[in-house]
Amino acid sequence: MLGALSQGTRLNIIRHLVGKEREGASAGEIAEAVGAISSKASFHLSALERAGLISSERRSRHIIYRARIDSLGALVSFLMNDCCDGHPDIRACCGPAGGR
Amino acid sequence: MLGALSQGTRLNIIRHLVGKEREGASAGEIAEAVGAISSKASFHLSALERAGLISSERRSRHIIYRARIDSLGALVSFLMNDCCDGHPDIRACCGPAGGR
DNA sequence: TCAATGTTTCAAGAAAGATTGAAATGTGAA
DNA sequence: TTCACATTTCAATCTTTCTTGAAACATTGA
Numbered sequence: 205m206l207g208a209l210s211q212g213t214r215l216n217i218i219r220h221l222v223g224k225e226r227e228g229a230s231a232g233e234i235a236e237a238v239g240a241i242s243s244k245a246s247f248h249l250s251a252l253e254r255a256g257l258i259s260s261e262r263r264s265r266h267i268i269y270r271a272r273i274d275s276l277g278a279l280v281s282f283l284m285n286d287c288c289d290g291h292p293d294i295r296a297c298c299g300p301a302g303g304r
Numbered sequence: 305m306l307g308a309l310s311q312g313t314r315l316n317i318i319r320h321l322v323g324k325e326r327e328g329a330s331a332g333e334i335a336e337a338v339g340a341i342s343s344k345a346s347f348h349l350s351a352l353e354r355a356g357l358i359s360s361e362r363r364s365r366h367i368i369y370r371a372r373i374d375s376l377g378a379l380v381s382f383l384m385n386d387c388c389d390g391h392p393d394i395r396a397c398c399g400p401a402g403g404r
Numbered sequence: 405t406c407a408a409t410g411t412t413t414c415a416a417g418a419a420a421g422a423t424t425g426a427a428a429t430g431t432g433a434a
Numbered sequence: 435t436t437c438a439c440a441t442t443t444c445a446a447t448c449t450t451t452c453t454t455g456a457a458a459c460a461t462t463g464a
Contacts, residue, residue: 230410262461
């Protein structure tokens, strides 16, 4: 997952999809939004899906992609807890709204 | 930073250094801890330092590395806020101890 | 069936990253 | 000075990842 996110185009795709959590977006719309030709977008969408960060669903001619919020949460959790051993200063960075 | 963390040896280095936040650890100790020959460890330590995730300080013959907790916090914060737009379900993953 | 649309797959090349062993650098002690 | 130790740098090689354009596949509507 970290590898999947460490690439500009893919980070932009995630940002776009998090902003459209419910609706999701088609491959073409995503490609346009991030300024990539179709094959490039498809390549990166595959990488993100392989990493489990997004999901896809065919909807007639379009393929709708959605961010997997659960996976993003798991990644943040991994960084906080496994990688950083729950260090309080790192937890604190979430801001006062964190925790629930 | 995401790229720097998306590599097994480097993730292990970070884990080792977070566990020794105060003391830090020398290049040699780190190399042994993560099972890497010296040049390999040095290569990855450089990458982590270039990314701002660790700092180094010469101490006579040794070079002591330390995790930069502030940077790790900034990275988690980036994922939560910039990348994921502060999505509540992602924030929630911090667990009940989050926020301060 | 045919054509149009949306998307992926493929092949090729370019670029970036990882690993290794040997050599070089810096430091302290005899 | 010289030696030993800790670490980095270098060069070579290998692997992986990115990008592009063309071709293929899937779906829909005329």
